[in-house]
Amino acid sequence: MKKQLANVILACFLVCISVLACAEEIVITRSVLAFPEAMLALQESIRAHGYTVSRVQRIDVGLTGMGYKTDKYRIVFAGKIDEIRELTKKAPQLTAYLPPKISIFAEGDQTVLVTINPRLYADIAGDAIDPIIFAHWESDLRSIFHDVSMAR
């Protein structure tokens, strides 16, 4: 009975998340902070949500030389090792997308953060993985983006 109730709640939860977040296969947010401060806020929030920042990759080498007005574009990789191991084992088709990443770049004196909605990973993983893990990721991601957008 408890299990059935939990399943019903999970289903309703996923429906709610889907409806609330519909049209957002790409999740994007903006911070009024300048790039360095926004980057700091992002990494702090990622860690506060229990994830490990595994790497920060520069994408912007030589951008200004090519006529761009910013040279601040990074990719932040993050994850939880237990989850990553479970996913690569049970859903190898997801391996190329792991660890998950967030793009962060300067836009004028503000900063924009962009990433794939983790719900998409559930589509790729198919039945191999309980979608609750991606619902967790989405919830955490939105919370992280909220933290960064509200940071002052």
Added chain:
Amino acid sequence: MRWMIGILLLGITTLVVGEPRGGELFAAHCAGCHGDTGKGGVGVPLSLPSFLESVDDDFLRKTIRMGRPGRVMPAFRAISDAQVDAIVRHIRSWSGKPEPVFSDKPRHGDAQHGQQLFVSYCVACHGANGEGGTGTGVTFSRKRDLPIIAPALNNAGFLAAASDEMIRHILQFGREDTPMRSFLVQGLSEQDIDDLVSYVRTFEQQQQHASGKSAVTAAESTIWAESSYTLEETIENLKDAIVSQNFILIRQDTLEHGLVTEGEEDPSQVILHFCNFKFLFEALAVDPRVGMFLPCRVTITERDGKVMVSAINPLYLSRLFNNSELNEYCKKMHAVYSAILEDATL
């Protein structure tokens, strides 16, 4: 269990009871692209006075609902009418002026003459078929020829949202602080302008339903190849193949690098990161969100004696961007990944 119930209740409350304010909705759905004060970014500047003076609320509502297929702006179909109205009121509040009123009656002009005028006056910015300018939004960070991207006049979303009167108004008065100049000032007559409106309306019949969506399904989200070589040999083959495609190898890592302490990483999962900077710069100019593809990488895994190489399928991801222009880059990148995997594993 408790957290699930909590979030469920929050979701239901939001859906059923509360209608968030326009500012909150704008921050949640629009500010990422259009800026928190509507000054633009990836998206066009909505708070520009000359923009708000030349569009009615119906245009804004329809634009939110239908988006611009293939032109980045997504269609927000799931939010309620009340929420759309709240967002529109928020956008309108930046103007401090009442909404302009445009009749929804069609204008009647000579489309053939309008076409001649279009070639002379509009093609330079809006393209030969009204396909609009390239790139996204305004020029805050990226290289642009114009301070604002010229709209795609042949876009199904634009044509459905804009009334003839609204288009006519923009042609008559232009938009200050953008490259769009008044056609009356440029010497065209009222009749000429009607002719132009009639020609723009013919784009509807040309079925220019550009779409950023590709037909690639989740089942094709990854490009795979099984290697007939050992893990080490496959890695070396891949490095050669990457260079032969004019990409530079940036780094070799394990997939678990940074997630566990050094030495505890699974050595049977390896990632090669690589880049072609010219290609990268071009792609960034088309859409700054392409970081989701970056850096280019292939993952090599060894399991049960089998070596597999995988890469994201850019054609699968391209559908997320709603950007027709980006699709061409995704096709090119798909070809590069396929060639690298084939070269290294066969």
